Amino acid sequence: GGFTKTGDWLDWYDGPTRPSFKLPPGAIGAHCHVFGPGEKFPYAPERKYTPCDASKEQLFALRDHLGFTRNVIVQGTCHSVDNRALMDACLASNGRARGIATVRRTVTNEELQALHKAGVRGVRFNFVKRLVDFMPKEDLREIAARVAKLGWHVVIYFEAEDLPELWDFFTSLPTTIVVDHMGRPDVSKSVDGPEFALFLKFMRDYKNVWSKVTCPERTSKTGPRALNGEEVAYTDVIPFARRLVEEFPDRVLWGTDWPHPNLKSHMPDDGLLVDWIPHIAPTEELQYKLLVENPMRLYWPESGQD
Numbered sequence: 001g002g003f004t005k006t007g008d009w010l011d012w013y014d015g016p017t018r019p020s021f022k023l024p025p026g027a028i029g030a031h032c033h034v035f036g037p038g039e040k041f042p043y044a045p046e047r048k049y050t051p052c053d054a055s056k057e058q059l060f061a062l063r064d065h066l067g068f069t070r071n072v073i074v075q076g077t078c079h080s081v082d083n084r085a086l087m088d089a090c091l092a093s094n095g096r097a098r099g100i101a102t103v104r105r106t107v108t109n110e111e112l113q114a115l116h117k118a119g120v121r122g123v124r125f126n127f128v129k130r131l132v133d134f135m136p137k138e139d140l141r142e143i144a145a146r147v148a149k150l151g152w153h154v155v156i157y158f159e160a161e162d163l164p165e166l167w168d169f170f171t172s173l174p175t176t177i178v179v180d181h182m183g184r185p186d187v188s189k190s191v192d193g194p195e196f197a198l199f200l201k202f203m204r205d206y207k208n209v210w211s212k213v214t215c216p217e218r219t220s221k222t223g224p225r226a227l228n229g230e231e232v233a234y235t236d237v238i239p240f241a242r243r244l245v246e247e248f249p250d251r252v253l254w255g256t257d258w259p260h261p262n263l264k265s266h267m268p269d270d271g272l273l274v275d276w277i278p279h280i281a282p283t284e285e286l287q288y289k290l291l292v293e294n295p296m297r298l299y300w301p302e303s304g305q306d
């Protein structure tokens with residue numbers, strides 16, 4: 001167990017525990033990354049951080065160790081618009097991985113077709129300042145309109161305080177929208193406060209908006225071990241994730257976010273992250289929607305059955 005440190009942030013947790021929570025058959029980890037390996041898939045010169053290498057083989061081994069059947073792999077900003085590592089992992093997965101790519105408006109139709117053939121089903125728009133220099137909104141609108149024709153959706157990553165200014169842009173997108181990490185709520189504020197109320201309004205008023213109830217380790221102030229000694233991790237994030245699961249049971253997704261880029265305070269044991277799921281999805285029905293039905297409908301619709 002434990003972690004080593006390369007570059008400017010912690011490496012992923014080596015030797016994760018086997019979860020005590022039994023994932024339902026067909027469970028899908030709907031947010032993770034592959035990084036490099038750098039000598040085969042070089043990191044983008046314009047990146048704002050250099051990750052540790054995190055290969056498809058290591059991702060698939062973790063998938064099997066935790067008990068997932070499929071993965072959705074999300075392009076990391078450290079690879080920018082070079083989706084080769086993502087495509088390589090999806091193609092190597094025997095249909096068990098789908099991808100979310102990053103593209104510029106100059107992407108050709110042939111490139112989009114190749115991405116689709118590899119298993120890509122969406123693009124990611126990132127509004128986190130420490131990760132990227134933003135693309136112009138008109139570029140993003142054009143990309144969204146083009147990928148909508150492929151049946152793809154748009155994954156958005158932003159910080160809660162930026163939702164008001166991004167509201168008009170987000171609510172004008174023509175596709176399904178999947179929000180990364182609940183829009184990073186400030187969990188020191190009340191779950192019934194005005195800040196999270198805006199996010200709830202986003203999902204209540206726009207039925208095409210989904211959210212990943214992920215990354216408690218990025219927003220929690222109580223940290224990996226509750227200060228109250230309950231031994232439940234990230235207790236301050238549970239009310240936010242649970243509210244979304246219970247109010248929007250058909251529009252939530254979950255994933256480990258392995259290999260957890262840019263974490264500095266600690267590195268979560270992925271097995272313990274899986275054990276967090278029953279705290280936010282307290283019934284078998286909610287767990288099955290979160291982990292199987294919803295991601296299957298969005299990423300493997302052709303498979304019909306779960």
Ligand SMILES: O=C(O)/C=C(\C=C(/O)C(=O)O)C(=O)O
Binds near residue numbers: 077
């Ligand atoms: O892995 C995550 O989803 C979160 C982060 C990084 C990225 O998403 C990325 O570089 O693409 C972060 O918050 O640093």
